[in-house]
Amino acid sequence: MATGGSWDPTSLPIRPGLYINFVEAALAQITGGARGTVAMPLFEYGSAPAGKFTTIENEKQATDLLGTQHNDAVLRVLQGGAKEVLVYTVPTNADAEQQYIDMRDAFEARPFNVFVYPGEVSATEQDATLAWCQRNRDEGKHFMVVFGGSAADDQDPTIGNARSVRLADLYAVNLITGVVLSDGSELASAEYASYIAGLIAGTPINKSITYTDIPVVDVTKRLRNSEINTALISGSLVLVNDGRKVKVEQGIVTESDATKRGKIRTVRGRQAISTDIPATACDHYIGKVDNNPDGQAALISAIKVYLEQLEIENVLLAPTVKLDPERPSVKDNVFLVVSYVEVDSMERIFLTINV
Incomplete structure (x- = not known):
């Protein structure tokens, strides 16, 4: 099943699926975790x-x-x-x-x-x-x-x-x-x-x-x-x-x-998101929901709810999900932009002690 792979804007995948590109920002990597x-x-x-x-x-x-x-x-x-x-x-x-x-x-x-x-x-x-x-x-x-x-x-x-x-x-x-x-x-x-x-x-x-x-x-x-x-x-x-x-x-x-x-x-979070969102899309959206404003809103809402749950669990902060303004979501294609801020663990603590 070809869901969740990467995609190239100049050569879109042929098979039905939900394709995610993770754009890494310099100051915010995607956070992570583990499965089992x-x-x-x-x-x-x-x-x-x-x-x-x-x-x-x-x-x-x-x-x-x-x-x-x-x-x-x-x-x-x-x-x-x-x-x-x-x-x-x-x-x-x-x-x-x-x-x-x-x-x-x-x-x-x-x-x-x-x-x-x-x-x-x-x-x-x-x-x-x-x-x-x-x-x-x-x-x-x-x-x-x-x-x-x-x-x-x-x-x-x-x-x-x-x-x-x-x-x-x-x-x-x-x-x-x-x-x-x-x-x-x-x-x-x-x-x-x-x-x-x-x-x-x-x-x-x-x-x-x-x-x-x-x-x-x-x-x-x-x-x-x-x-x-x-x-x-x-x-x-x-x-x-x-x-x-x-x-x-x-x-x-x-x-x-x-x-x-x-x-x-960080990496395990990327893997979790890259696996969970396509799985949800396969089960509930691909081939089942119209690609119109109502259908797009339902997909956006589902992804945001998923990310907000991760926010509650202190995995990430401030998730946003919206239609990609650079690429029209028409025919059977839907382009979304997802962003959030990672929550990492404290690993280096620096103290300045004034006496």
Whole structure:
């Protein structure tokens, strides 16, 4: 269904649908949040049937399907807070590259909010996965992708930062920190990315994951202040041990520069709006309402009510919805202009104390 994709004023889409362009202003990005489903392909799954999708909501379901030897990554997603994990047991294929292509094609027909691998994948497959995410975004399917690296990579933050730069995108998150669990075992960032994916999916849409406590005893490499600053500028997600606990330093995506760091909260809001408004249009407006002043007013009212609800929940401020004065809404085309101001979390507090 071709709803919710981008559109070009010089070449309008042919298929019926509601097409939204988000015009980013310099001082106001679209705010965000989270939904609840994490998609994960499994390449090792014991006696579970190959080539099947299964939705897992708790530890018992994970163990029943995968046994105790193969359920760790799924459990980390659930521990992170996701409502559910959409698992796909990837069939073995002699052509490894084709195996990944077929897997991504299979996921494309399923709804989810965050995609993550259960462990390390090659740089080639990371690049291909990001390109897949970007193409889906252009076609109206919105989800985030969480990446990580090997245990060796985690010991050198410059390697993780280079990965963040290579995978720079508003929909990508790159963890560069490995963790130490309570039993003393260690997980590389590529393995612990599954927990971060669950954390992103499970965080309410009016909250940030910045400074969220992480249930581990330490990180595999503690970064100096200068290294943390460099990582944030590079767009890396960093876990830090502050001497008392391990926490997320800042909930950012990989698309960053020295003056602006893209926020996970911001991007999730864009994804929610990009998904929810087209879904409402499909159910109640497309093909059902006349394109006349009354029908246009009904559509505008529905979108505004949706945005006003987000305003009540402290996701955004001052939403407006109106017909686009630059493009006539005639025949079967309706052009709307939507604007609002984001509500972000307090993340940097500056005090001037006069005594």
